[in-house]
Amino acid sequence: MNKVTVTAKTVDDAVSMALKQLSAAQDQVTVTILEEPSKGFLGLIGVKPAKVEVEIKIDPLAEAQKFLEMVLENMKISAKVVVTKKSDFYLFDIVGDDLGIIIGRRGQTLESLQFLVNTVGNRHSNSYLRIILDAENYREKRKQTLQQLADRLAEKAAKSGQPVKLEPMSAHERKIIHTHLQGKSLVMTYSEGTDPNRYIVIQAKK
Known part of the structure; x- marks a missing residue:
């Protein structure tokens, strides 16, 4: 469950209830106020509760990693993805045995997969997210070969x-x-x- 709609006496109460249902903290969600609370005649008749929609924010990096792990699983490749923050990009290092199929001829498969992973990550990101994929230290070996x-x-x-x-x-x-x-x-x-x-x-x- 990533999104709930809750009604309560006040907006704060509704948000608090929603956070408990989602097991999330305030900074992990976006809150949309659907209806403000209002009081009826003399504050007694026709009281209208607050209504909010609370949704867990999507982590673009986590979505990209989840996608890559799903691809590896579908390819029957036993490997894990180690994520490291670099100066201007995130390194997704695929760690496992016999990863030649992931690398492909001259890294073509790795490049194609990297494009897809970046597409998934940036679909959920407000700013440009750069992800570099590597496997068996291929990037450094290829760099030396090219030089x-x-x-x-x-x-x-x-x-x-x-x-x-x-x-x-x-x-x-x-x-x-x-x-x-x-x-x-x-x-x-x-x-x-x-x-x-x-x-x-x-x-x-x-």
């Missing part, structure tokens, strides 16, 4: 003087390469194409 690839191709572009095109990548992975090569004095990077086929070009500086 090593960027170094090799930057050296190739600098030596040949010809632009080098990388395969299409997600915006997150393109950012890793752009950032890594930003301080390189011999090359520059830019993106071309449209998602999901947008890719990076590494070019020697003139």
Whole structure:
């Protein structure tokens, strides 16, 4: 039960009764006053009670986690989700054994699942909620792989003087390469194409 409608002599009494029914605290709910109490003639006849609707606030982070756990369960994957608050995002770390199916080829399944989890969370949030999914430390391993690839191709572009095109990548992975090569004095990077086929070009500086 997430929402109740209660009548009582006063608004405060109605809210208090509703909180007991919901087993919730005041800061966990939203209160809508449906009817103000009123007194009849001489305060005795036609007394009208207060009527309120009290609903438990939806926690967007909890809803996102619940959705992810439901997906894992439906996929018959035995794993838990550990949530950690970072500087500007929440990390949902999927902890378990044999999570390759969750990661997918070059992280495509993880990216798709991350999109869905963010969609669910932001559906219930008043401000933008950023959630990053990880499994088996894939994000850090992929970051290192991309940085090593960027170094090799930057050296190739600098030596040949010809632009080098990388395969299409997600915006997150393109950012890793752009950032890594930003301080390189011999090359520059830019993106071309449209998602999901947008890719990076590494070019020697003139």
